[in-house]
Amino acid sequence: MPAKDKFHDAVKNALIKDGWTITDDPLRLRWGKRRGYIDIGAEKLFSAEKEGRKIAVEIKSFSSLSEMADLEDGVGQYTIYQTLLKRLQPDRTLYLAIPQEKYFDLFDENEIGSLLLEDYNLKIIVYESENEVIAKWIH
Amino acid sequence: MPAKDKFHDAVKNALIKDGWTITDDPLRLRWGKRRGYIDIGAEKLFSAEKEGRKIAVEIKSFSSLSEMADLEDGVGQYTIYQTLLKRLQPDRTLYLAIPQEKYFDLFDENEIGSLLLEDYNLKIIVYESENEVIAKWIH
Numbered sequence: 001m002p003a004k005d006k007f008h009d010a011v012k013n014a015l016i017k018d019g020w021t022i023t024d025d026p027l028r029l030r031w032g033k034r035r036g037y038i039d040i041g042a043e044k045l046f047s048a049e050k051e052g053r054k055i056a057v058e059i060k061s062f063s064s065l066s067e068m069a070d071l072e073d074g075v076g077q078y079t080i081y082q083t084l085l086k087r088l089q090p091d092r093t094l095y096l097a098i099p100q101e102k103y104f105d106l107f108d109e110n111e112i113g114s115l116l117l118e119d120y121n122l123k124i125i126v127y128e129s130e131n132e133v134i135a136k137w138i139h
Numbered sequence: 140m141p142a143k144d145k146f147h148d149a150v151k152n153a154l155i156k157d158g159w160t161i162t163d164d165p166l167r168l169r170w171g172k173r174r175g176y177i178d179i180g181a182e183k184l185f186s187a188e189k190e191g192r193k194i195a196v197e198i199k200s201f202s203s204l205s206e207m208a209d210l211e212d213g214v215g216q217y218t219i220y221q222t223l224l225k226r227l228q229p230d231r232t233l234y235l236a237i238p239q240e241k242y243f244d245l246f247d248e249n250e251i252g253s254l255l256l257e258d259y260n261l262k263i264i265v266y267e268s269e270n271e272v273i274a275k276w277i278h
Contacts, residue, residue, distance in 0.1 A: 071215070080214060110171075
């Protein structure tokens with residue numbers, strides 16, 4: 001099981017301050033028949049609710065040496081979680097949580113992240129990791 | 140720069156046997172303005188042509204301990220390469236090359252890979268790594 005992302009608590013606390021209730025941490029998505037179920041999501045994913053709105057949040061700290069490798073990793077996980085959520089919990093919307101400074105680096109105008117937002121149905125929570133607050137929702 | 144995937148030569152040789160000409164190895168996709176260009180793709184991507192048909196091939200050996208982590212990684216890279224190719228070389232079609240045994244594990248009926256094929260425009264070359272031949276194209 002992967003180690004908890006170091007910004008896990010910052011994102012959770014930011015959502016709690018914003019009025020959300022954390023419902024499952026981790027949120028486990030189980031799938032696969034032929035070789036037995038596998039748990040997907042593990043400790044990188046949690047769920048929250050607010051006023052009937054249900055979300056799943058993938059935490060990505062982007063703390064490795066390569067921002068591009070982190071982005072590839074985060075987008076790959078998002079794609080797979082999305083595919084499973086659609087079938088297991090279709091009323092829950094998936095967000096990728098990204099620290100604000102990495103959002104500026106990767107998703108600024110003309111940067112690769114902005115192209116991904118144009119091309120794919122990618123939803124993002126931008127958070128300030130020091131202050132533990134949500135900076136921006138991108139739907 | 141990432142190390143060459145160990146099945147890189149097997150996929151290239153399989154395509155050559157199938158009548159393709161390798162045109163760029165690696166195929167570099169350069170993007171980004173604000174902080175200077177970055178090379179994406181590096182040694183995981185090459186290009187080939189046959190009878191006017193142009194492809195880019197992402198090689199994924201799925202050789203780590205976790206098939207799911209490899210799949211996430213491969214899908215994330217595919218998504219980003221796809222987004223860049225669409226803008227840089229729109230006449231080139233991207234394929235993810237997967238060894239046959241991993242294809243059976245991950246893309247069998249009801250397995251996660253089969254859901255990804257339903258949901259996304261994912262194109263795959265399935266190859267036999269021992270014999271260095273293409274087993275199947277999935278368009």
